[in-house]
Amino acid sequence: MASVLVQNVAAPAADSLPADASPSKVTLDGAIKWAKAAYTQRLPASKSQYESATRFLPGGNTRSVLFNDPFPIFMKRGQGNRLWDLDGHEYVDFVGELTAGLYGHSNPILKETIASTYENVGISFGASTTQEVALAQLICERFPSIEQLRFCNSGTEANLYALSIARVVTGKNKILAFKGGYHGGVLSFGHGIAKNTVDRDDWVLGTYNDVEEVTKLIASTPGLAAVIVEAMQGAGGCIPATVEFLEAIQATAKKCGVLVILDEVMTSRLHPHGLQGKYSLDPDLTTLGKYIGGGLAFGAFGGKSEHLAVYDPRRASSVAHSGTFNNNTLAMSCGAVGLSQIYTPDVSQQxxxxxxxxxxSLQTVAEGTKMVVTGIGAVLTIHFLENGLAPVREADLDEQTVSGLKTLFWHWCLSRSFWITERGMLSIILGTTREELDGFVETARLFVAEYRHLLAI
Known part of the structure; x- marks a missing residue:
């Protein structure tokens, strides 16, 4: 693991250690207490910065998922797949900006594209550009169900616009989503319908991977305009859908005049042609976001031309679609370069x-313990479940998750120079080496060995 710099982490002061700090008999609460004490001692600059941030930002934060107790780590800079925090610690980045950071922090091709676009093209035209046409063509050629598309600025926006198309096309309002699903900041179903979810009365929630139930719901729900689904629930724990489940949605929806919206905001990077290509799906609408903007803010919604015509301004009955930065030259240029020169189909496959x-490799390390690893390709989640069984739906996580073990593992990885999310989601950045991956696997193996008494099923 020569390329992975493991920090020599000083232990906290003796009086801060729990009484049961011996690894062989430490309780989970005791281990977490010790880990938080070490964390606080190791990160004084982040702690100070966080205290300053709380003066101007509620909770010192402007993105809820990035908050950690007792305070979040503040990063100073990134290079390649590495990050450095304010206290000078170096990390291998396994967060990958929650799948959006596929290209890393300093891709030279993207750097040149940004500079040349700024210098030779310009930004913020308030006009149509050739860059948007080039990116649109690449996306339509890459993802088989997308005949036409329009751009926006995030995956959240993309899903909102896709929902609007479904409602206009069908003349209905109800939308079927799934427990554990996440389709954006105001479209969250991780624990039922979130408080800030838009159109709260129009949602119907089904059980992910339940073929019998979803078939009945689509056929029997009055006023149903669309089903929105991820082929792998990303924020919901990287739980893959079964092909049978996805095919049942598609077939039943078609019979009932209901549109299918496939949310590929996270999953489009998991196969050269997205998971729709991997599983031979043909959704009516597809939503995209994250990495496709080359690291800049990006979203897109597309699908069958007959449905996208809703937003064709040549039609008297068209629906308005605006957005100052929808076709901004920087994101359009970086997106086109990313798909054509960096994340080509061959690179995606590899x-x-x-x-x-x-x-x-991680599943082998976790075998026979409460550690469970799920995912597809280069996006995965490490769970800690009482029964040690791979989850297939949200209820499995709600009923079985040992949240304290997730927190303990997060601290363990940070102290050994691996940047991951506390919820256990990992997203591999391009250029990450097998040696670095093996280094993380070894770190997980040591965790299992150290806390086997806590991980026993």
Whole structure:
């Protein structure tokens, strides 16, 4: 693991250690207490910065998922697949900006594209550009069900616009989503319908991977305009859908005049042609976001031309679609370069095969314990479940998750120079080496060995 710099982490002061700090008999609460004490001692600059941030930002934060107790780590800079925090610690980045950071922090091709676009093209035209046409063509050629598309600025926006198309086309309002699903900041179903979810009265929630139930719901729900689904629930724990489940949605929806919206905001990077290509799906609408903007803010919604015509301004009955930065030259240019020169179909195939190797290696380490690893390709989640069984739906996580073990593992990885999310989601950045992946696997193996008494099923 020569390329992975493991920090020599000083232990906290003796009086801060729990009384039961011996690894062989430490309780989970005791281990977490010790880990938080070490964390606080190791990160004084982040702690100070957080205290300053709380003066101007509620909770010192402007993105809820990035908050950690007792305070979040503040990063100073990134290079390649590495990050450095304010206290000078270096990390291998396995967060990958929750799948959006596929290209890393300093891709030279993207750097040149940004500079040349700024210098030779310009930004913020308030006009149509050739860059948007080039990116649109690449996306339509890459993802088989997308005949036409329009751009926006995030995956959240993309899903909102896709829902609007479904409602206009069908003349209905109800939308079927699934427990554990996440389709954006105001479209969250991780624990039922979130408080800030838009159109709260129009949602119907089904059980992910339940073929019998979804078939009945689509056929029997009055006023149903669309089903929105991820082929792998990303924020919901990287739980893959079964092909049978996805095919049942598609077939039943078609019979009932209901549109299918496939949310590929996260999953489009998991196969050269998205998971729709991997599983031979043909959704009516597809939503995209994250990495496709080359690291800049990006979203897109597309699908069958007959449905996208809703937003064709040449039609008297068209629906308005605006957005100051929808076609901004920087994101359009970086997106086109990313798909055509960096994340080509061949690279996508190789990258996700490497992810499969990584996930399989972790599953081997976790075998027979409460640690469970799920995912597809280069995006995965490490769970800690009482029964040690791979989850297939949200209820499995709600009923079985040992949240304290997730927190303990997060601290363990950070102290050993691996940047991951506390909820356990990992997203591999391009250029991450097999040696770095093996280094993480070894770190997980040591965790299992150290806390086997806590991980026993």
């Amino acid at each position: 990258h996700n095969e490497l992810g499969d190797y990584f996930r399989t």
